[in-house]
Every structure is written in C-alpha cells, then in structure tokens.
Amino acid sequence: QVQLVESGGGLVQAGGSLRLSCEASRISFSSVAMGWFRQPPGKERQFVAAITRSGGRTVYADSVTGRFTISRDNAKNTMYLQMNNLKPEDTAVYYCGASGPVIVRDAINYDYWGRGTQVTVSS
Numbered sequence: 001q002v003q004l005v006e007s008g009g010g011l012v013q014a015g016g017s018l019r020l021s022c023e024a025s026r027i028s029f030s031s032v033a034m035g036w037f038r039q040p041p042g043k044e045r046q047f048v049a050a051i052t053r054s055g056g057r058t059v060y061a062d063s064v065t066g067r068f069t070i071s072r073d074n075a076k077n078t079m080y081l082q083m084n085n086l087k088p089e090d091t092a093v094y095y096c097g098a099s100g101p102v103i104v105r106d107a108i109n110y111d112y113w114g115r116g117t118q119v120t121v122s123s
Contacts, residue, residue, distance in 0.1 A: 002027045002112045004096050009117030012086055016121070020081040022096030022114060030054075030074040033103045035110065036081045038092035038119075045095065047105045049081065059103060063089075086121045093118050 008020040022034070035050035049060045049070040058070050069082040079096060094117050097110035104110070 002098065004098060004112055004114035006094060006096050006114045006117040009094060009119045011120045011122065014087055014121055014123050016086050017082070017084045018086065018119060020083065020094055020096075020117060020119075022079040022081075024077045024079070024098065027077075027098060027112070029077040032098045032100065034072060034079045035097050035099060035104070036070060036079075036094060037097060037107055037110075038090075038094045039116075040089075040092040043092075045107050046092075047107070048094070050099075050103045050105060051079065052103050053101065057103065059105065083119070086119075088121045088123045091119060091121050 003025045005023050012018055033052050036048040037045050038048050039045045047061050051058045051070045051072055055072045067085045072079040096114045098112040099110045
C-alpha cells in the first residue's frame with residue numbers, strides 16, 4: 001500500500017527555520033501532484049502548499065506565501081517544505097498528501113496521507 005512518511009518537525013523559536021520532508025513509497029510519485037497541510041491544536045486541517053507532478057508550478061496559502069517553499073525531487077520520491085521566518089501561529093501537525101494528476105487545495109481531493117510531523121514554534 002501507498003506510504004507517505006513525514007520528517008523534519010521539531011521545536012523552533014519564532015523567526016527560525018525548519019525543513020520538512022515527505023518520502024513516498026509504493027506510488028508512482030512523478031504521476032501525482034502533492035501537497036502539505038497542517039492542523040493546529042483544536043482546529044481543522046488547513047491547506048499550506050501544493051506542487052504539480054513535475055514541480056513546475058506551486059500554490060500557497062496566503063498565510064505562508066513568501067515564507068514557505070514547497071519543492072520535490074522525483075528521483076528520490078520525496079517532497080519538501082522549507083519553512084522560514086516561522087511564527088507561533090505556524091504551530092501544528094504538518095501532513096503531506098498525494099492527490100491525482102492535477103494540483104488541488106481541498107483536502108477531500110487527496111487520496112493518501114502521511115501520519116504527520118509536529119512543528120512547534122515558541123515565541
């Protein structure tokens with residue numbers, strides 16, 4: 001079965017940086033668009049960023065635009081999220097997901113999910 005495994009989360013001070021990774025297996029990675037979502041404590045899962053199959057186009061939530069960068073390496077079956085200038089409101093469990101052939105923002109359109117990695121930003 002398809003497996004997505006996130007890593008790279010942790011505790012960081014406001015203004016710091018983290019790089020999340022999502023390694024995929026048992027999936028034709030280059031055939032699916034991918035995305036990052038997050039779920040803050042007590043809130044619903046939120047869209048963060050998504051990337052096309054080739055990596056040629058990306059979309060971001062307004063709250064992270066200019067601070068986060070999504071990328072992928074199809075040769076390594078891995079997607080990344082570089083997070084800079086982190087803020088306390090970025091604290092959440094971060095999930096990666098695999099959708100279909102086109103880039104989408106809605107979680108309902110994602111077929112596969114990882115288990116998440118915790119990101120905590122202290123003020």
